[in-house]
Amino acid sequence: MAFEFIDQQLAQRQSQSRYRxxxxxxxxxxxxxxxxxxxxxxxxxxxxxGLNNHPEINRAMQEGIDRFGLCASGSSLITGFSYAHQVLEQQICQWLNKPRCLLFSSGFAANTGVLQALGQHKCHFLLDKLCHASLIDGALGACDGGKTSGGKASMKRFRHNDIEQLEGFLKCSPGDDNLIVSEGVFSMDGDQAEIKKLSALAKNAKAWLYLDDAHSIGVIGRQGQGSVSQGDVDIVMATFGKAIASSGAFIACDENLFEYLVNFSRHYIYSTAISPAVAWATVKSIELIQKxxxxxxxxxxxxxxxxxxxxxxxxxxxxxxxxxxxxxxxxxxxxxxxxxxxxxxxxxxxxxxxxxxxxxxxxxxxxxxxxxxxxxxxxxxxxxxxxx
Ligand SMILES: Cc1ncc(COP(=O)(O)O)c(C=O)c1O
Missing domain, CATH: 3.90.1150.10 (Aspartate Aminotransferase, domain 1)
Known part of the structure; x- marks a missing residue:
């Protein structure tokens, strides 16, 4: 029988009480x-x-459908990028004090999309041991010697929140392009990265700091800004699918990286833009979160x-x-x-x-x-x- 491993793997999951x-x-x-x-x-x-089903967000969703339609009907670089997306990006830039913002269809796509785009050139990804699967997959996909994404990156994982070990890793690749990757709030433990220490370390080592704020956006910091309220963060990723109560995700970064991602992130370029109606509803949700x-x-x-x-x-x-x-x-x-x-x-x-x-x-x-x-x-x- 073809693909016999499927039955075997499922049976193993059952016997381990890991079946989902x-x-x-x-x-x-x-x-x-x-x-x-x-x-x-x-x-x-x-x-x-507690914003899911909020009447003002639901109303904005309906308004977005009436004005832009439910579907973007194209990738962002063809005809999928609408006024609704533009307003949302600008709102996020103002909220987080970041020059540019780029929308992705999901947090998974954003994390893999950025890491695979950066990893098209030689660089080092230094990931906290408890980073989300999408960060690990993104980094691994950029380390495969060029088989799928032209990956030229290397990856190391430091013990959870172990700044000393991370510092040691950074010393192994001085002068190279090092990207420290961690999470504002860790998804399965709820504890937080030490953002001040991470950003100081990054600055010292001339590395960049990338934070996945999936679980901190909206919840942590002034106006729910998440990690940027606690230190200098070069690249922020957050999903809309949690506290923001819609769907999709964003990357907030500087002008140069924004342009690079628009030109080189395969997840961004070759994917239908998020629903403009969802983008319009998300603007309303972020307004509520701020106030x-x-x-x-x-x-x-x-x-x-x-x-x-x-x-x-x-x-x-x-x-x-x-x-x-x-x-x-x-x-x-x-x-x-x-x-x-x-x-x-x-x-x-x-x-x-x-x-x-x-x-x-x-x-x-x-x-x-x-x-x-x-x-x-x-x-x-x-x-x-x-x-x-
Ligand atoms: C830390 C973290 N990053 C990224 C994601 C992926 O985001 P999305 O659900 O928008 O794909 C999740 C979970 O969904 C997450 O917990």
Whole structure:
């Protein structure tokens, strides 16, 4: 039989309790999801600021459809780049104080698109060990000796947030083009990169700093600016699919890199531009993010309440983000806790290898601005019981 490995691989995943399946969300209203006819309190959502389904964003989406259509009907360099995209790019530049911004169809595409474009020339990518799959794939794809993207880059991964090891790596390639790659907030742990130290190190070594702000944009910093509010960042990537509550992603950078990406990033050049209606709705979402500080304050207040209400044996790592990882250990135990919570009406997906390292299967709790105090008390009581 052809492709026999498919059955073998799936069977192996099953036997390791790592098999993944989708669930179909019948309805999602704010903090709740309806799955198979039952309503659950959702603590696995990336809608950190609670903006999904916001009436003003929905109205902007409709307006965008009426004005530009749902589809861009072309790549950005042909006829896909519309006034809606232009307004969104300009808004992001002003928000983050960056000269230029470029839109991509997803965060995955943006990360791979930038790294593969830079890696067409000899350079060194220095990635935090916990960087997202898209950064790893982007870097690896640029290191393949030219087989697909003309890659001439090299890649090293430093221990998570280990500035000393990173400094040692930088010393191995002085004077070369070094790109430090990390994340504003780490997706599966919720902890933060030390941006001040990273940017000082980058400056000293004449390296560039690239930060993936997927989980910090909107949530961290003044007006939800994310990492740029904490230090000098040369290149920022953030997705619209989390706190911004739409879809697509952007890169914010200087003029030169912008022009280079427009000319050399294959993900940018050979892909349909994001929906102009989505771009128009995203402008509205970012407006709300900038002016509604209460959403960020609420995440901080609810996160504090959770840490207080949990049994003292269950500790939360300090973070300004929405993400709180409760490490369980093996896959089967994490699944069992997730099932127990489901029976109590709480949706909290167990995160298992290969998404996280072996023996660190976990519950990744996300606190969103549309949760309330009672939700948090109930979650804490259920976690205390399930983990006690
Ligand atoms: C850190 C990080 N970067 C990039 C992405 C990819 O973004 P997108 O979902 O827009 O492809 C994700 C997750 O989705 C992420 O968690």
């Amino acid at each position: 399946q989708r669930v179909s969300i019948a309805a999602a209203a704010g903090r709740e999801v309806v799955i198979a006819g039952k309503s659950y309190l959702n603590f696995s959502s990336n809608d950190y600021l 509604e500080q209460w959403r960020r304050d609420k995440i901080a207040q609810l996160s504090f309440s959770l840490s207080q209400a949990l049994d003292p044996r269950i500790t939360l790592a300090p973070t300004e983000s929405s993400i709180h990882a409760l490490i369980i250990g093996d896959e089967a135990s994490a699944l069992a806790v997730s099932e127990k919570l489901k029976k109590k009406g709480i949706w909290l997906t167990a995160i298992r290898p290969p998404t996280v390292p072996v023996n660190s299967s976990r519950l990744r709790v996300t606190i969103c601005a549309n949760h309330n105090n009672n939700d948090i008390k109930y979650l804490a009581a259920c976690l205390n019981e399930a983990l006690g």
